[in-house]
Amino acid sequence: MNSRWRPYFLGFLGLAAITFPFLWLQLAPDFTNDTVKVAWTPQHGFQFFSDLSLVFIVAALIWLGIQANRWSGLGQVLREHWLSRQAARHWQLYWAWVAMALVLTGPGFLNPSSLSLLTDAGIYMLLALGLNITVGMTGLLVLGYAGFYGFGAYFFALTQQNLPWFSWWLAAPLAFVFGGMAGYLLGLPCLRLRGDYLAIVTLGFAEAFRELMRNLLYDPEDTTPHSTLVRQLLVIFNTGGDQGISLNGKFGRLAGLSSDQVAYLVTALVLFLAVFLLQRLYHSPVGRAWIAIRENEVAAAAVGVPVVQMKLLAFSLSAAVAAVAGVIAGAKDGFVSPTLCEFQQSIMVLAMVILGGLGNSYGALLGAALLYLVPEYLKFLPSMIGGNPALNAIVPSFIQDSLQHLSDYRLLLFGAVMVLMMLYRPQGLLGSARRKTEMQHT
């Protein structure tokens, strides 16, 4: 065995050994005397790998592409050619306007289902932008970001429930303020401590918030003797438990646009505003201070950056953005439930930020678009291929199968992406060389 491949080979053997039972054996409960047996089911393991076959193929292609690029130096040549430089310069000048025009005219040529998908993608983009402020710019890990998302959504839903005239355009700025305040209060005790405490505290916050929303349930037939005050409070804060709250204050029709179109346009405008303001902020003294904290907290403090205040600012700003995203999501779906603040949501947004490029707003947008839209559109592919006889003949059946099941594997792949990105490309897809050195050496 070539000594270079030896560790990989051993690692592979080890992983095969420890995953063996879960992949190739199945539990078979024996109900006669309530014991358990395992059954040898190789088809189960093969199914797992064939479902992932598409991922392996794409990964192999990417790897080949990287190798080919490294070997031929094509990317370097292209990047340095005067035409592409010229294009890049013009692109920098005009792209924002082009993108804006394209996005804003979207309702004209998109069908309702695409519009709704894109609106959801926009909400995720907003979340990724917000999380990028803490994780990307300031270097603070937040694991319970969905808690603030849920906070915004429930803030809107509960006020709506009690004050029917309360509408989304009133709720969004207020959610921004209150979300920021919630972030401030939560950050106050733990931002003075080491960074990883914040990760856990926010995680705990999201979990506790979700449980709170699940349990604040007013049941008219409940006979527990509560005082009138408690009863009143329960009625006001009735979140409907797991069922959630249905809202009347959805995005309505406006100036001849359907409510889907209004939702889409509002999301797009908020997104543009957020990108613009955040870009300005990142290039201001505040942004510089955040970067300094991210790069070396002690050194930043030594040169006079008010570390705790700056961290608090970053954290509450990011919470505020999430709360606004929550209001938009609530007003779009007309429905708010505890699933909004599940841990999976936080992980998904985190994976978006990491994939796109920590500390880069456009990276966050790209990551959100990739991780939300690709799996969603992959769902449509199998029926498209199945409906077309030519494609049906060409594409092997295991790949069609793989496409069908891939959305189940989404979170598994997110986890793998997070690990691999940290090991091989810590700066993300759109990261800079500077960020790479930062992540690899302290």
Add this chain to the structure above:
Amino acid sequence: MTADSTSTLAEILLDGVSLGAVYALVALGYTMVYGVLGMINFAHGEIFMIGMFACIYAMGTFSVFWGDHVFVNLGLGILVAMCFSAAYGYANERIAYRRLRKAHVLAPLTSAIGLSTFLQYFIFLTVSKQTVNFPRFYSDWLTSNHLHLGPVDITYLRLAILGLTLVIMAGLFYLINYTRLGIALRATAQDQFMAGLVGIPVDRIIAFTFILGSALAAVAGVMVSMYTNVLVFNAGYRMGLKAFTAAILGGIGNVPGAVLGALILGLTEALTTLKFGSQWDDVTTFVLLMLVLLLRPRGLLGERVADKV
């Protein structure tokens, strides 16, 4: 772990203590890794969950090979679960931590979260999307027999949890304080570079820390799955959150602190269940965590740790 509303206060307290004992087993893994590396081992909760599943897989395999023998299969099952969890813990260290040890704090943290998500959904996709029940055949003897001690009834399972935890704690105490390995461990925790200079194999010591913590988590996993009778792919996430809270409560990096914190947390939870119902557990845990961070951020027994530059 729910309590009957009719049970006496003593039983509730006992419930809390045994719950705390389980938390302690998991919290030790967090606190030891933190002590040595200064990093939170985020995938630890999932190692606990792997231990749960490895145990029933092992018991199922043995029962195919030589039939249903309660104690043989259960005992060997726990051992196999410990080995499996240890292997996963080692893999976790090799994949998510070793190469990133010198990197920015965010990097190993993120990769460990990625690994924990991966493991959760790996089990979700390959083992079961729903909950799996622990086979009663194996847990019946432990859960249905009682020891009468004055006013309280203790199930054998609870006795086993308490006894096992005590034995493990004693063993760990001895290991850390009186063996060469323990000295090497403490030296590595103090200063990795200097420990390396005096000939301590730092990499192996760190790997050993992960392996030890993971094996303890597996024991906790088997105990919890017998107690609650339910195995589910995301059990580790909640357990991890609780155990981590316990570790912070006692002062993270401090071994006796983790045990103390776990006992306090267990008791608090048992009392919450009695007073408000078990659905408020998580809220109480979180409030407790916030209070500790506000009032005594280094935990009850924690020392002041300077930030590493």
